[in-house]
Amino acid sequence: MNDQARKTKMIAAFEERFGAAPELWSRAPGRVDLMGSHTDYNMGFVMTMTVDRDTWIAARPRDDGKVAIASLNVAGGGEFDLAHITPAEDAPWTNYVRGVAWALQQAGIQNLVGFDGLVHSTIPFGSGLSSSAALEIATAVMFQLTGDFELDPVEMALLAQKAENDFVGVNCGILDQYSSAMGQAASALLLDCRDLSSHPVPIASGLNVVICDTRAQRNLAGSEYGERRTQCEEGVRLLQAFYPDIRALRDVSLPQFAAHEQALPEVVAKRCRFVIEENQRVLDLAEILPYGDATALSELFAASWAGARDLYEISAPAMEAMMKAMLSAPGVIAARQAGAGFGGCMVALVGDGAIDDFARHVAAVYQADTGIHPSVYAVVAAAGAGVVEA
CATH class of the missing domain: 3.30.230.10 (Ribosomal Protein S5; domain 2)
Structure with a gap:
């Protein structure tokens, strides 16, 4: 429409x-x-x-x-x-x-x-x-x-x-x-x-952003979102014993964290490691995205997904099935979770001319694995809020 x-x-x-x-x-x-x-x-x-x-x-x-x-x-x-x-x-x-x-x-x-x-x-x-x-x-x-x-x-x-x-x-x-x-x-x-x-x-030409909606609904008010936030805050509190000036995980470098990781409860340490590493990945992506280095993008997105799944533990069976479908699809450059996890959408970078084939493959593989027909569609960067033009 x-x-x-x-x-x-x-x-x-x-x-x-x-x-x-x-x-x-x-x-x-x-x-x-x-x-x-x-x-x-x-x-x-x-x-x-x-x-x-x-x-x-x-x-x-x-x-x-x-x-x-x-x-x-x-x-x-x-x-x-x-x-x-x-x-x-x-x-x-x-x-x-x-x-x-x-x-x-x-x-x-x-x-x-x-x-x-x-x-x-x-x-x-x-x-x-x-x-x-x-x-x-x-x-x-x-x-x-x-x-x-x-x-x-x-x-x-x-x-x-x-x-x-x-x-x-x-x-x-x-x-x-x-x-x-x-x-x-x-x-x-x-x-x-x-x-x-x-x-x-800037997003390099030849990179197309494709949303892959698992149609596995989330409810953040009733999910483990708040628990993850509390665990990060606990990590900051414990790390302040070694680094009194820190106010958030943003202030902790990976070497600093590694030096005192054992002082944190295992689950809290996992959450903190993911956030600290993910923060660096954002800065790395800012350098890579304008140039479209496919290998670097693939590695960066894969590391983010692995951390989200294994360290922050925000995956879900539908997300696992969608990742399998995306990574086996023609034209895929990189793929990872989108949003807070626990279901919902995944995001892929797909090469020019491959969006339709990518979408058909993802839909077929995901539906065969889950019995759910996903929604797969390309998006473009749009302007922020305002009035609807006449």
């Missing part, structure tokens, strides 16, 4: 539900991390790329201080009063919208204007492409449109992260929201999660 057809569909659905046409449109993209699993909340580096799968909100302002929200993707919806924002149990996806309104108010923005809103997303939910962050950022953009105020994109990302941490209850890092707000077309983005600086990293 092209953008015009999508807009036409949303207008018709909006008019049917709310009795009038929408007046305002916001959008925010999903993202895939090309390198840097679980480095964001360790104050490290991430190589991220916003993709041409996004979330749109069509809206019409209201003058009664209320927000009514519905979705073309998910059943249910709801209405809430901006003067009394509480979590919803019957339609939990709306908590991302409610949470953003709450976070904006917590930041001192009291002139929020409510709206009737209809959401449509082309980001698969629970896949690891940050559908929740895209909804949060698209919501933040919409509140700026209805309330006629403007946020710095980094501030917007931080408030959206606060919404997910403190209202929704997922202790995520800044990666997803920052990527959605700050992404750039035609480039990956190297993000420093400590000072929230970033710069574009």
Whole structure:
């Protein structure tokens, strides 16, 4: 469905539900991390790329201080009063919208204007492409449109992260929201999660980014995501006995870690080693990606996957099956996990002219092994959040 057809569909659905046409449109993209699993909340580096799968909100302002929200993707919806924002149990996806309104108010923005809103997303939910962050950022953009105020994109990302941490209850890092707000077309983005600086990293011609969705759903609020973060924090606390100035695993070099690895509990040591090594892989990728060295890319992605599987232990049977399918496919250059793991998507770099053959092979092999038909599709780097152009 092209953008015009999508807009036409949303207008018709909006008019049917709310009795009038929408007046305002916001959008925010999903993202895939090309390198840097679980480095964001360790104050490290991430190589991220916003993709041409996004979330749109069509809206019409209201003058009664209320927000009514519905979705073309998910059943249910709801209405809430901006003067009394509480979590919803019957339609939990709306908590991302409610949470953003709450976070904006917590930041001192009291002139929020409510709206009737209809959401449509082309980001698969629970896949690891940050559908929740895209909804949060698209919501933040919409509140700026209805309330006629403007946020710095980094501030917007931080408030959206606060919404997910403190209202929704997922202790995520800044990666997803920052990527959605700050992404750039035609480039990956190297993000420093400590000072929230970033710069574009060109992707060499001949490298095509392909998403391989296992369709094994994740639920981070109920997964082991929080446990991994706690283990990393414990590692920092124990390593501070030897290096008092460190504040995060980002501050620990591999030789420093190796010198005192035995002082850590085995599981904590495994988690820390992965993060420290993964952080270096991000910096290595920044040097390699613009030139497209196939051998170096393959080795780097393989090391990331091995660490995610064996040290951070965020693999799942569906991910193992997908990796097998990807690595045996024609045209594959490199492959690894995407997102937080525990299911969801994988990402591959595929050579020019090979995308269709790659996708057919991956789908056939994965389905034969799992009985699940995957979703395999190429993505391109897209611009960060904003308004939907007419």
